[in-house]
């Protein structure tokens with residue numbers, strides 16, 4: 181592992197030491213001189229960054245003093261909650277990274293209709309706690325994504341076609357601004373900040389949010405698998421069909437080099453109702469198809485489908501046990517960084533301490549390209565054929581994967597997430613980065629060619645949750661659409677010096693290439 185020698189700024193270090201309260205202060209500060217630095221500055225998606233210091237907060241009362249440490253010593257502060265940024269920009273070079281993954285309380289209101297949740301809580305932790313009361317949160321698939329970063333991108337999920345994005349279910353957020361003050365943002369208090377912080381990126385350091393809880397009905401689940409030679413036919417039929425169904429049906433097609441799979445969740449419906457919508461799709465007639473349609477599924481059963489732990493629903497207790505293996509996560513939940521000294525684990529207790537602990541989340545090293553297919557630029561058959569056939573010809577070692585997620589959301593946006601009305605599908609493509617130069621070149625060329633082919637056909641809308649540093653179009657327009665100018669004025673009001681920023685975050689002045 182190549183460690184860069186970076187000296188530690190003693191003014192910053194001393195300030196951070198004073199800002200952290202309570203126990204284990206020294207072990208909660210990682211500097212470039214610690215052998216755990218490389219692991220501590222890595223996230224779910226492996227890219228090397230060299231932060232000045234990483235400070236692990238364990239109380240939201242530490243955030244304002246830490247923010248002020250940054251501003252008084254001349255360092256920007258980078259908030260890190262779940263560490264799932266696709267470019268690892270939550271561990272930015274030269275900044276004070278404040279990691280809140282150990283602040284993960286979930287406090288449910290007495291009437292169970294809302295929950296106040298620390299921004300460091302991961303989706304798995306939130307689901308586990310809410311599930312105990314028969315409630316859940318309208319939110320995504322990945323157990324280890326945390327609320328802090330999820331709020332800033334919108335949060336697509338498998339109830340969204342009828343419920344909207346995760347951020348449509350947020351009542352208020354508590355944020356530490358660049359000047360160290362703590363403010364509440366809601367529909368009635370700081371409404372512009374509330375709008376922007378949900379789906380529009382980072383305008384302050386979010387420490388807590390109050391969400392509306394949800395009670396989801398038992399559902400019917402679809403699982404399908406198609407063999408290699410039928411990938412094109414299956415993908416065509418699926419894309420022609422799925423987005424036009426009842427919005428209670430949310431689904432995704434996962435396309436790999438050698439096969440394709442579909443997972444579908446028909447919220448509150450029965451086997452008969454699901455069978456009735458699947459039959460006309462023609463998918464059951466694709467040669468060699470394997471499929472299951474199961475009913476009376478608990479929400480934990482349904483979420484398990486996306487973790488590949490089951491393809492039929494089981495009784496609730498068995499499903500809960502399987503659910504724990506993915507969702508009962510610990511604060512430091514990643515697999516070790518290959519070749520690096522392991523991060524010091526000062527608290528690896530799962531959120532339900534007496535139940536089965538989730539396995540660590542696999543870090544990945546990938547090339548990623550993501551596109552919304554919008555209603556104004558519908559997909560044609562040739563484009564689908566291009567995607568399926570070119571990807572089928574890639575070497576298996578590149579582990580090609582596309583998630584094709586159905587949008588066509590039926591409720592209007594309440595947030596700065598820009599594509600709620602327009603998006604028909606979200607396509608996210610990935611191949612692994614290879615240490616073999618030939619394979620790496622093949623993977624990179626495939627992605628570059630794909631990008632050049634797709635953009636004229638489907639447009640350049642993309643998802644801020646899957647940021648690509650090599651995006652070939654204007655990133656502001658791609659990630660924030662028509663909301664860029666309004667977001668920029670919110671930034672000017674709440675974070676005029678761009679104290680919280682990354683290479684593609686909204687600036688306080690009109691961004692390059694955008695006319696306001």
Ligand SMILES: Cc1cc2nc3c(=O)[nH]c(=O)nc-3n(C[C@H](O)[C@H](O)[C@H](O)COP(=O)(O)OP(=O)(O)OC[C@H]3O[C@@H](n4cnc5c(N)ncnc54)[C@H](O)[C@@H]3O)c2cc1C
Nearest residue numbers: 261262263264265270320321322326328329335336386645
């Ligand atoms: C494996 C994987 C699966 C995913 N699945 C989904 C999915 O199903 N649905 C979906 O919508 N998205 C998904 N995403 C995208 C994910 O929602 C975004 O990357 C999200 O921003 C990650 O949040 P985080 O807190 O985990 O990450 P971090 O890396 O900690 O943060 C991401 C960004 O948000 C900023 N940030 C973090 N915490 C705060 C805070 N408290 N206040 C202000 N800014 C903050 C960071 O500085 C950084 O810019 C997935 C990502 C990965 C890697």
